[in-house]
Ligand SMILES: [Zn+2]
C-alpha cells in the first residue's frame with residue numbers, strides 16, 4: 050500500500066515541473082495587443098466612435114476612456130462585454146466619458162458581478178454618483194423586477210488619482226502622466242508597461258513635456274492630433290478656434306516635433322480633429338519634422 054502511494058506520489062512529483070513549465074510558458078506568451086475602439090472627436094462620425102482604447106494583456110483588458118459607442122465597439126472587437134479589468138479615464142470632457150454610463154450599466158446587464166475598477170481625475174467619484182442617481186429607477190427595476198440582475202452588480206470602485214503609478218499588478222504597470230489640456234485642472238495621459246510592450250496613450254493635450262518624457266523610446270505612442278489651421282467640423286478656422294486648438298490640442302507640426310524627440314517605434318494617430326482627406330498631409334507633415342518611425346492613422350477596430 051505504502052509502496053503504491055510512493056509510486057503514485059513520485060509520478061505526481063515528476064509531472065509537477067512539466068505543469069509548472071507549462072504554466073510559466075503560458076503566462077509568458079500573454080503578448081500585448083492594442084485595439085482602437087474609438088478614434089473620433091465630438092463630431093458624431095458613424096465611422097469613428099468616441100474616444101476609447103483597449104490594451105489587452107492575455108485575458109486582461111485595460112480600457113482607456115469611454116466615449117460614445119464604447120460597448121458596441123467592445124462587442125465588435127470580441128472583447129469581454131461583462132466589464133474590463135480596469136477603466137482609466139483621461140479627463141472628464143464628455144467625448145471621453147459619455148460612454149461611462151454604458152460601461153457601468155451594460156457590463157452589469159451582461160453579467161458583471163464585481164465592482165468596476167475605474168481610475169481617473171478628481172471629479173470622477175461625483176460623476177459616478179450622479180450617473181447611478183440618474184439611472185436609479187432602471188437599477189431598481191432591473192434588480193427587483195423580473196430581470197433579477199445581480200444586486201449591486203453595477204457598483205463602481207472609483208480611484209481618484211494623481212500623477213505617478215496608479216496600477217501595478219501581475220506584470221502590468223500603468224502610470225498617469227499629467228498633460229496640458231487648456232483650462233482643465235487635471236488631465237492625464239497613461240503609460241502602460243507590460244511584460245512585452247510599452248505603450249503611451251496621450252488623451253487630449255497640447256504638446257506636453259511630461260508626456261514627451263514618458264513616451265521616449267516606447268514601442269507605441271498613441272497621440273491625438275488636430276491639423277494646423279483646421280476649423281471646427283470643417284468650417285474655416287476663426288481666431289478664437291485657433292486659440293482653443295493651441296491651448297487644448299496638438300497640431301501635426303507639433304506632433305512631428307514631439308515624435309522626433311521622443312522617437313517611439315510606432316506612432317498611432319487618434320482623436321483626429323480633421324477631415325479624413327487631410328490624413329496623408331498630416332503624415333507627411335509629421336515626417337517632415339524628422340520622425341522616421343512607422344505612422345498609423347488609427348481607424349476604429351484597428352488592432353496591433
Ligand atoms: Zn476629446
Ligand SMILES: [Zn+2]
Nearest residue numbers: 140142230253
Ligand atoms: Zn478634451
